[in-house]
Amino acid sequence: KQWYQRRVRGVKAQKYWITNGAVHANCMVVFAQLMVDGTNNGIHGVLVPIRDAQGNTMPGVTIHDMGIKMGLNGIDNAKISFDNVRVPRTNLLNRESELHEGGVYETKITGNNRARFLKVADQLLSGRICIASMSQGAAKACMAIALRYSATRLCVDTTA
Secondary structure, three states: EEEEEOOOOOOOOEEEEEEEEOOOOOOEEEEEEEOOEEEEEEEEEEEEEOOOOOOEEEEOOEEEEEOOOOOOOOEEEEEEEEEEEEEEHHHHHOOOOOOOOOOEEEEEEOOOOOHHHHHHOHHHHHHHHHHHHHHHHHHHHHHHHHHHHHOOOOOOOOOO
């Protein structure tokens, strides 16, 4: 087997808020279930080309710009979906697992599919926590600025 094929299964299968996906990215890492001969081998990362060298969208890939956001508008975010996109077998991010020619699956990770997912997605999940923490820090800074300003502003005359 030389190809992976990604099929869309409704709105829930679309990927939202893909950083740099609307304009700049030529490829992306997609975490998806790896099915080999009907066996679910868990979530794996696969490098998926979404544009060719000229910037044209690859066959089966649909890209929508997420538009203007409340902040971080310097980053273009996208909603991306796939419809029977073919990806070479060699695009599997295979530090921990391998799909050999002929469809033989092998992994270094012991345990079930959840253990495999947590090992593969560790960096992605910690990045999400950092984004939430950064947002909380920004909200605290805004609150401090607003409170300092409100303490110095007069709403009525000082003699009232």
